[in-house]
Amino acid sequence: MPQTVKLATARELAAAGSVRETLLIGQCGGYTVRFKVGTGERVLATKEGSQRLFTGIDAAARVLRDIGIARYQVDASGLSPNVANPRRRPDRAAALRQTHEDAAYLAFLQGRAEAGRRDPVRYTDEQVNERMKALRAGRG
Template sequence: MKPRITPVPTHQLDHANLSRMAESGRIKATHIVGQPGGWSVQIDVNHQEHVLIAQRSGNVRLFKKFETLVTYLLDLGIEHFQVDASTFDPSQLSTYQRPDRALALKRAHEAAAYEEWFATQVEASLKDASPVIEDEDAEQQFAAYRTKLKAKIR
């Protein structure tokens, strides 16, 4: 049997819309298609192929684990689907990464470290036993100091 060559659908569908279509019974067929790096979902709605996309990135949603995808579809009430593994490449799974998430986590850790440092600085400042000088007193002290320095220069 020749593998089914599935053209990439031009219509896109996110999770919210897929969920609504599954609830309304508008889905005619569901295809799980192996890709380098994971599994994608194609849905036939009114004889038009749609591909499931990730909500944030807008890219084709890839599931690394087949079991995760099956559970996802079952949770939506989609119990029957066809699987096309002809273009699936399991060697690509280990190299599939989300650099955008790695950068976001790095920034989150840096922000948390800064918040901790800042809170420590504020706490130390509040506990400082040094005498508090009012603005007017500080201005008078610096004015006297400047006058003293000018006298030395002359």
């Protein structure tokens, strides 16, 4: 198995002209990027160090273009497009739903705060303290 290389290092290798050849290798679930550097090969890795898997050629091409590589070869012989995407994240739907609920609640609170600011009735600290004493005493 070839060594892995993170994106920042791949960018430095490309800028230095050390990358001789770049291959997009099709496999189960997508494409990996393999660089031929010197006499060895390196595979683009995630931040965690595992092989980075791109679901499509377009996504891989964008990353390669960002690091300064415009020419590459594609080997799709090992691609299995009918296999379910192992990177699918069903928890993201729940997280997105929660984000929308939070945004709706924030909008509600902001509306209430704005209504409070527009309310012409203002109470002094003394009036509020008297009202609280009355409520505690049961005269509310």
